[in-house]
Amino acid sequence: MNELLMGDEAVALGALHAGIAGAFGYPGTPATEILESIQARVRAGETDISARWSANEKVAYEEALGASYAGHRALVSMKHVGLNVAADPFMSSALTGANGGLVLAVADDPGMHSSQNEQDSRYFGQFAQIPVLEPSNQQEAYDMTREAFETSECLHIPVMIRLVTRLSHSRANVKTAPPVDATPLPRAKDWREWTLLPVNARKRFSRLLDLQEVLGEYAHDSTFNSLTLNGPKGILVTGLAYNYVREAIGSDNSYSILKIGAYPVPMGKIRELVDHCKEVLLVEEGYPFVEKQLAGLMGLPGKHIRGKLDGALPRQGEMTTDLVRDALGLPMRDLHPAEESVPGRPPQLCGGCPHCDTYKLLTDALADGDQPYYFGDIGCYTLAALPPYNAMETCVDMGASIGMAIGAAKVGEHPVVATIGDSTFLHSGMSALVGAAHDDINMTVIVLDNALVAMTGGQEAMATGDDMIRVIKGLGVNEDHVVYLEPLPKLYDQNVELFRKELAHCGLSVIVACRPCIHAKKKAAAPVAASA
Numbered sequence: 012m013n014e015l016l017m018g019d020e021a022v023a024l025g026a027l028h029a030g031i032a033g034a035f036g037y038p039g040t041p042a043t044e045i046l047e048s049i050q051a052r053v054r055a056g057e058t059d060i061s062a063r064w065s066a067n068e069k070v071a072y073e074e075a076l077g078a079s080y081a082g083h084r085a086l087v088s089m090k091h092v093g094l095n096v097a098a099d100p101f102m103s104s105a106l107t108g109a110n111g112g113l114v115l116a117v118a119d120d121p122g123m124h125s126s127q128n129e130q131d132s133r134y135f136g137q138f139a140q141i142p143v144l145e146p147s148n149q150q151e152a153y154d155m156t157r158e159a160f161e162t163s164e165c166l167h168i169p170v171m172i173r174l175v176t177r178l179s180h181s182r183a184n185v186k187t188a189p190p191v192d193a194t195p196l197p198r199a200k201d202w203r204e205w206t207l208l209p210v211n212a213r214k215r216f217s218r219l220l221d222l223q224e225v226l227g228e229y230a231h232d233s234t235f236n237s238l239t240l241n242g243p244k245g246i247l248v249t250g251l252a253y254n255y256v257r258e259a260i261g262s263d264n265s266y267s268i269l270k271i272g273a274y275p276v277p278m279g280k281i282r283e284l285v286d287h288c289k290e291v292l293l294v295e296e297g298y299p300f301v302e303k304q305l306a307g308l309m310g311l312p313g314k315h316i317r318g319k320l321d322g323a324l325p326r327q328g329e330m331t332t333d334l335v336r337d338a339l340g341l342p343m344r345d346l347h348p349a350e351e352s353v354p355g356r357p358p359q360l361c362g363g364c365p366h367c368d369t370y371k372l373l374t375d376a377l378a379d380g381d382q383p384y385y386f387g388d389i390g391c392y393t394l395a396a397l398p399p400y401n402a403m404e405t406c407v408d409m410g411a412s413i414g415m416a417i418g419a420a421k422v423g424e425h426p427v428v429a430t431i432g433d434s435t436f437l438h439s440g441m442s443a444l445v446g447a448a449h450d451d452i453n454m455t456v457i458v459l460d461n462a463l464v465a466m467t468g469g470q471e472a473m474a475t476g477d478d479m480i481r482v483i484k485g486l487g488v489n490e491d492h493v494v495y496l497e498p499l500p501k502l503y504d505q506n507v508e509l510f511r512k513e514l515a516h517c518g519l520s521v522i523v524a525c526r527p528c529i530h531a532k533k534k535a536a537a538p539v540a541a542s543a
């Protein structure tokens with residue numbers, strides 16, 4: 012069968028056809044559509060597997076790991092920075108290994124279309140010493156996902172699929188194969204060693220190290236690593252960047268090309284390419300991951316290795332066909348980029364957004380006092396960093412606002428304010444608030460409760476309104492300083508007084524500004540994802 016699929020959807024369908032029993036994840040561009048597409052198929056009655064959002068990526072990874080330990084195939088998806096959050100279980104799961112196939116789909120965002128950095132997840136795969144598959148197109152995204160489950164079960168190890176934005180979000184025809192009905196595996200023979208006490212961890216780490224030779228052979232033999240030897244000019248290209256190379260060289264068949272899609276880096280094939288060529292250009296979407304390993308500390312004697320490290324290609328942003336043509340010494344194409352004729356549109360909060368009223372209350376309440384420290388977080392509300400509010404000085408990682416505010420308050424600064432969205436708070440702000448409550452830190456936390464994960468497309472919030480208040484009180488915040496309000500323009504006078512009072516309080520205050528995102532109604536009307 013053929014289906015027109017985005018890269019994310021191809022991974023999702025590949026996982027469903029590989030017989031997963033559960034899909035787990037936390038939203039984040041460009042990975043969100045992986046789980047959303049499985050949820051859509053659950054709603055359409057095509058499958059009844061469990062496919063619900065988790066509280067954060069660490070929890071999602073642990074849920075998938077639990078399903079795998081119990082013998083079921085599981086997919087877990089997240090954006091690149093999400094893997095920082097999930098790094099703890101991820102790294103140690105390489106030691107325990109998997110029972111039912113465990114596949115982690117991570118989507119990187121070169122060019123930072125919607126991210127705070129552009130880290131390259133292949134390093135995480137190498138760090139954990141697990142296999143990584145990097146599709147160059149939607150078909151490979153589907154095929155590799157299916158293969159990843161087989162490999163994971165066969166070698167008892169998690170496998171990573173690394174996507175990038177352009178692949179995640181573009182569509183192509185995908186030829187699918189008949190689905191398999193994966194029956195759950197029995198308890199693994201070595202399950203007692205999953206308890207990573209030092210005595211077990213040492214054994215498991217030895218197992219992981221022993222496995223490296225097998226993984227090297229796997230990558231060497233993989234059909235996703237294909238070598239074509241022609242003339243003395245070589246190109247080593249990974250993943251999606253293969254498309255830019257093909258477009259740049261057109262029908263010129265004189266180049267020798269090694270296309271890498273399966274890691275660990277296939278050293279034997281690289282050796283063949285390098286031995287055959289005088290010069291090699293490395294084209295990678297992301298960091299110079301293979302290039303660094305190839306160039307080593309001293310470079311390769313007698314060989315001209317070019318790429319991001321010598322400036323032939325830029326180290327930042329996405330690859331393009333013209334960048335590759337330039338690096339190959341080919342003339343630029345006569346194109347008129349669409350951007351030239353499209354006026355820039357700075358991002359802004361929607362008209363009628365509840366966050367606008369909350370930031371107005373905050374800045375008005377603080378207008379006559381000392382300049383506050385505004386610690387911010389990630390979500391639609393990050394736009395409050397811009398005029399007219401100018402009420403955010405930091406946005407580093409999810410949940411960071413509360414921790415940073417504690418730090419500033421602990422060294423004696425005042426007033427100190429943290430603003431954080433509901434989903435971000437539940438993702439990773441809560442643990443910091445426990446400490447702030449314990450020490451009654453002199454700061455004010457504003458929870459922007461709009462009942463949705465708005466920035467990533469309006470996923471369901473895990474707690475809102477009364478539930479959110481209960482969570483906050485349950486974390487130990489003094490009930491007298493947990494304030495609930497609706498940031499409606501008609502309630503401005505009473506609300507601004509509440510803000511002034513709590514900002515003046517010497518100790519911890521939490522204000523929950525609760526009003527749904529204007530898109531919440533639309534989302535509520537849509538059918539809810541079922542889960543088994």
Ligand SMILES: Cc1ncc(C[n+]2csc(CCOP(=O)(O)OP(=O)(O)O)c2C)c(N)n1
Pocket residue numbers: 037038039040068090092093094096126389390391392409431432433434435436459461463464465466467
């Ligand atoms: C570790 C990590 N995971 C996921 C994301 C993607 N992301 C950005 S903001 C956000 C949540 C926004 O929801 P909320 O805090 O409720 O604010 P809202 O957008 O609704 O105002 C997510 C999931 C991210 N930036 N970092």
Ligand code: SF4
Pocket residue numbers: 359360361363364365366391461465466528529530
């Ligand atoms: S999507 Fe919702 S939360 Fe985001 S800016 Fe628009 S109204 Fe505000």
